[in-house]
Amino acid sequence: MAKLTKETFIESLKEMNIKEVMELVEAMKEEFGIDPSAVAVAAAPVAEAAEAKSEVNITLKGDGGQKVNVIKVVKEVLGLGLMEAKKMVDSIPVVLKENVKVSEAEEIKAKLEAAGAEVVLG
Numbered sequence: 001m002a003k004l005t006k007e008t009f010i011e012s013l014k015e016m017n018i019k020e021v022m023e024l025v026e027a028m029k030e031e032f033g034i035d036p037s038a039v040a041v042a043a044a045p046v047a048e049a050a051e052a053k054s055e056v057n058i059t060l061k062g063d064g065g066q067k068v069n070v071i072k073v074v075k076e077v078l079g080l081g082l083m084e085a086k087k088m089v090d091s092i093p094v095v096l097k098e099n100v101k102v103s104e105a106e107e108i109k110a111k112l113e114a115a116g117a118e119v120v121l122g
Helices: 006-015 018-032 036-051 067-078 082-090 102-114
Strands: 055-062 094-101 118-121
Touching (some): 055 102, 067 082, 067 094, 067 102, 082 094, 094 102
């Protein structure tokens, strides 16, 4: 069966009368065990929780003219060999580490910035 797109689903809803829509809502309650009308109410807290991330990516945006110092810190914080660290710094902008706890990411960012790097967490 082909996947139903959001647009196709909405167009189908537009063609239904109110009784058919209510039957659809009841069928969704039975099939998935949730009330579709409650999804909109529950979506707001979920969106707020997504904004307060617990994990971030560390992206190196620039070396600030301190390439050697930045390579040393990248080597240290990621546990890489010298050549691997150099390749990463040469690839700016580059994601150094993904899904890092915010506290750890802040520490790594501070070390990199102290070496002259431009770092973005996101």
